[in-house]
Amino acid sequence: MNVEEQAPDKTGKNKTSYSQLEMMVIASSRLLEDQERVLVGTGLPLVGAGLAKKTHAKDMVVIMEAVAFDSNPQSLPFCVADARAVYKTRWVPTAAEVMGHFLQGGRIDVGYLGGAQVDQYGNLNSTCIGDYYSPTKRFEGSGGASDIAALAKKTIIIMAHEKKRFVETVDYITSTGWKCRSYDGKSLVYRWELGLDGGPFAVVSTMGVMKFDANTHKMYVDYYYADLGVTLGEIINATGFDIDTSRAKPMEPPTLLELELLRTKVDPEGIYMKY
Amino acid sequence: MNVEEQAPDKTGKNKTSYSQLEMMVIASSRLLEDQERVLVGTGLPLVGAGLAKKTHAKDMVVIMEAVAFDSNPQSLPFCVADARAVYKTRWVPTAAEVMGHFLQGGRIDVGYLGGAQVDQYGNLNSTCIGDYYSPTKRFEGSGGASDIAALAKKTIIIMAHEKKRFVETVDYITSTGWKCRSYDGKSLVYRWELGLDGGPFAVVSTMGVMKFDANTHKMYVDYYYADLGVTLGEIINATGFDIDTSRAKPMEPPTLLELELLRTKVDPEGIYMKY
Amino acid sequence: MSGSNKKILLEQVADYVKDGDRVWTGGWTVVRKPMAMVYEVIKKRKKNLHLVGNPGGPETDLLIGAGCVIKTETNYIGHEVFGHPYNFRRKMEDEKHQGELFHDDWTVATGALRIMAGAMNIPFIPTRSLKGSDIINPSLDGFQALRGSDDKVPKKKVVLMEDPFWEGDTVALIPALKPDVCLIHAQEAGDDGTVSITGGAFLDYYAAVASGITIVSAERIVPREALEQTAESNVIPGEVVNAVLEVPNGAHPTALHRFYDNDPWWFKEYLEASKDEQRMEEWLEKWVYSMDHFSDYLEKIGFKRLQKLRANPVYGYNPDIKRRLDKLGGVT
Amino acid sequence: MSGSNKKILLEQVADYVKDGDRVWTGGWTVVRKPMAMVYEVIKKRKKNLHLVGNPGGPETDLLIGAGCVIKTETNYIGHEVFGHPYNFRRKMEDEKHQGELFHDDWTVATGALRIMAGAMNIPFIPTRSLKGSDIINPSLDGFQALRGSDDKVPKKKVVLMEDPFWEGDTVALIPALKPDVCLIHAQEAGDDGTVSITGGAFLDYYAAVASGITIVSAERIVPREALEQTAESNVIPGEVVNAVLEVPNGAHPTALHRFYDNDPWWFKEYLEASKDEQRMEEWLEKWVYSMDHFSDYLEKIGFKRLQKLRANPVYGYNPDIKRRLDKLGGVT
DSSP, rough: OOEEOOOOSSSSSSSSSEEEHHHHHHHHHTOTTOOEEEOOSSSSHHHHHHHHHHHTTTTTTEEETTTTSSSOOSSSEEETTOOOHHOOOOOOOOOOIIIIIIITTTOOOOEEEESEEEEEOOOEOOOOOOOSEEEEEEOOOOOTTHHHHHHHSSEEEEEOOOTTTSSSOOSSBBOOHHHHHTTSSSSSEEEGGGTOOOOEEEEEEEEEEEEOOOOTEEEEEEEOGGGTOHHHHHHHTTBBBBBOOOOEEOOOOOOOHHHIIIIIIITOOOTTOOO | OEEEEEEOOOOSOOOOOHHHHHHHHHHHHHTOOTTOOEOOSSHHHHHHHHHHHHOOOOTOOOEEETTTSOOOOOSSSTTOOHHHHHHHOOOOOOOOIIIIIITTOOOOOOEEOOOSSEEEEEEEESSSEOOSSSSSEEEEOOOOOOHHHHHHHHHEEEEEEEEETTEESOSSSSBSSEEOOOOOOHHHHHEGGOOOOOOEEEEEEESSSEETTTTTTOEEEEEEEEGTTTHHHHHHHOSSSSBTTTTOOEEEOHHHHHHIIIIIIISSTTTTTTO | EEESSOOOGGGGGGGGGGGOOOOEESSSBBOOOOHHHHHHHHHOOSEEEEEOSSSSSSHHHHHTTTTOOEEEEEBBOOGGGOOOOHHHHHHHHHHHGGTTEEEEOOHHHHHHHHHHHHTTTTTTEEEEEOOSSGGGTTTTTTTTTTTTOOOOSOOOOEEEEEEESSSOOOOEEEEEOSSSSEEEEEEEEEEOOOOEEOSOTTTHHHHHHSSSSSEEEEEEEEEEGGGGGGGGGGGEEEOOOOOEEETTTTTTTBBBBBTTTTOOHHHHHHHHHHSHHHHHHHHIIIIIIIIISSSHHHHHHHHHHHHHOOOOOOTTOOTTTOGGGGOOOOOO | OTTTTOOOOOOGGGGOOTOEEEEEEEEEBBBBBOOOHHHHHHHHHHHSOOOOOBBBBBBHHHHHHTTTTEEEEEESSSSGGGGGOHHHHHHHHGGGGSOOOEEOOOOOOHHHHHHHHHHTSSSSEEEEETTGGGGOOOTOOOOTTTTTTTTTSOOSEEEEOOOSSOOOOOOEEEEEESSSSEEEEEEETTSSSSSEEOOOOOHHHHHHHHSSSSEEEEEEEEOOOGGGGGGGEEEEEEGGOOEEEEOTTTTOOOOOOOBOOHHHHHHHHHHHHHTTTHHHHHIIIIIITSSSSSSHHHHHOOOOHHHHOOOOTTTSSSSTOOOOGGGGOOOO
């Protein structure tokens, strides 16, 4: 994820190089809107939310599951329980309130999540690879991701684009997408059949921005990072299921302001961005 | 309840007059023990608890349903939400914690309650007299009494002794005694049949202290206020059901200290004691 | 909602309360009740309100007495040691008022659990209370006639269930409370809606979150930044508050920690008046309908009397106030 | 319990933790974890612990790595951005460790609801979460083999139920969490057990109430009277706290609001060591088993390094600390 390429001088405003990782964080941050209540997961969402607050969404309400409501961190929190998330807030809730009351109460507009695996219906896996009882790779677990995917009005997923991550069916559905597990565990059903509202709105990767077809609820490519040289063929190759690229448009490159804020204000140490 | 009689000079220490109301409050306060966690209802229990804290039970933990945990009021609270209950405490809970967590969690040793009607099994009525749908007298309602009677390890009831109040069967079981309402509403069942622990420990009245037989769980007279001239015949006459007086002992009169503290420190204005 | 300034005027409060709404009034019996807002609701002659505050104090008896209420769903209606809720009593006891008020009896623990369930947006919550009480006697259900037909009322009062997870105890499932409107009075609120309360928040946080609309009046509205200094003890986030208004003495005649104590003169006059329907109507005319603004009401109460009620800020209450109504003198 | 002085020594902590106990560790992942007490539990070689803290951080990975744990029941085990929980991973992934650790997967919302239900002493609570997730897939239940036979484990993971009160939605009933022991580290506690926490109490109040025994270590133990000044923001009443102990830096290497930040050097060394079983054993010898007392551990960490971690009290954290492990220099 440390690709650095010279940005083509198309618009005249991007005479600098930037990475696919940066484009991913910036593209996802652009999907956040001012005034929205955004429940931010740990990892890159903390970076993207920080950037949005400093650019187009100054009054976005940043919420973190452990402790923070309407957070305005002066320094990048490195987890959702960090003191940096609490500084200059007007209320210090716990997970009982954030998750038990606000999320479960339908008061969260956007869930902003990372994950290890995503499938064509936007189901997320952050639990394990392989068999659940003897996994080849065991991850940290859901944290709040499962709740957020079930209960937010929409979710935005941010994840590196690799064939082993973009799979036809995730090994374990930690967080529900459009077509998820039936109660008996034996089949996949549409989330509304279980009475779930919301659903994945976009998957933002290191190659592009994917959305979900309104009829099939399968993932398609909405934007690709043409400016970074990413091709639709590369996306197809890095995706473990058939993906519709017919609607793909080139992504607008980062502005100088976005890049500068990201590099010097949002994550100057490169804790997540690993400069 | 404003009986004032000269206390007979038996012990030499009670050369003062006192009322049945005072004896009732003092007798009930004596049943509270040091270190106990006592959930105190509004009304006379506030007075009795205040007296116990100032005499034999300095480390009794006084708890009030609305707001107070380990309360040490400097002035008599006139309800369980009063600022007087909050002064000099170390925690300011809400009913969610006091009732939802501590009481429901089995952490309350004593529930200390008033009521409008009590029956032979210690069921309490603070809801209405007569038919529930068209009552001849409608009261304020349970407040927390129903919960406290169901969930405290034991309850102490304080109530004026009158035939209309001490009835064979209460018109409405607000708060469960030993033999209370079945789920279908059609019969009386022992409280343990419903899985309830606890139960009424004593009913302290203006005439004596009643307890409950270990076998029949019916009320009997344990102490009567002989020093005030109360006779067992009077108790029988003022009780709306057959009551066993065979075990009755004369109650030890108030000490001068109890009376002085009650009159000058606990309720000097007579808010509840109506001097 | 969190970015905007939410200040409104007292005159606008009734715009948020619709006839038939389920209304939660914050505070506890005779403490920190949203009285100024309740007077306003009465003045605007709201009808068919369904009161769900747990417990109810003078504001509940007043709303009933003013004819604004058709349903009450609570654990208590009264004025504590001051006296009895005569308007409520009359509706329940008098032949001629039969059917004018549906009352559903609950308890403090279950009132708390029900509004917590409302805040959690779960439809019900289990409790270990209620067993053996007539409160869950199926033949003594004050809302029986409404269940299944009135969608503001849960279809059942209680469902008994065996615990399938642990020891198999029977517990009572009780329905969430879902107020349409929540009225709260506080010591301080930010212009963004953040609420600071001392001396006991009671169930107001839960009610604010559970309610469709929440309005907060406060002794002082302060710039939101001021409340960053007290973040750890702020009790309601602005996010769930739709409007705020500054109303000094807005909880009068109930008590407000650090600001003022109960007004015994008010209770004495009110209790006398509320015993009788005609006198109650006169009381309403004198103290509510004829008042252009709450400040006129306070002017009529008078400066001397309001001074007498002032709390000592160290104690949180007024250590000198007389509280015994039958020996209460005048304001001197 | 509230009258007595509850001070104990760190050496006594393990007396309260029995082999096989369900243990809740307070804090949140890499923040305010009760590390000094956890080191003590490891030193005393406790066995078969059933960890129920939600979520788990380095204390959980450490207890697993030291062989103290047989069951984990949580939504997360990890070190956030610092790196992965290699001891936990090894137990789950390696053939040779099969069956040594039973792990039951949950979520943050349901972890919160379950410990709230524990505090309420209700056997279960409904949630709108979990639907559609493999977390409630009946064929993927990490505690399947234990249900019905192990009385520390609920008989079922979840029961689906239709709401009988309102719109008839299907909700998931989930069992209460019932820890036997709760270990919490706080900024300040009274000698009576009253606990003051800033920067987020997380679920510690609920856990303290839900648990059979609660032990609180704190940076400072103060006379109980001092905590009357902060009553509105004290989070745990002494009533539910069995013992308190003063342990400065007792949450190291995790962060403590206003006191110190995370120790990146610790995480770097630990993460390297925990990747390998042999090196993990050496790490435990070096940092835990060989230490007579926690102050020896701190001495070994060194004054300079502890100084580097100090929080700025205005911010609550250390604005100058470097947090990126791959570019971390030495302590200068």
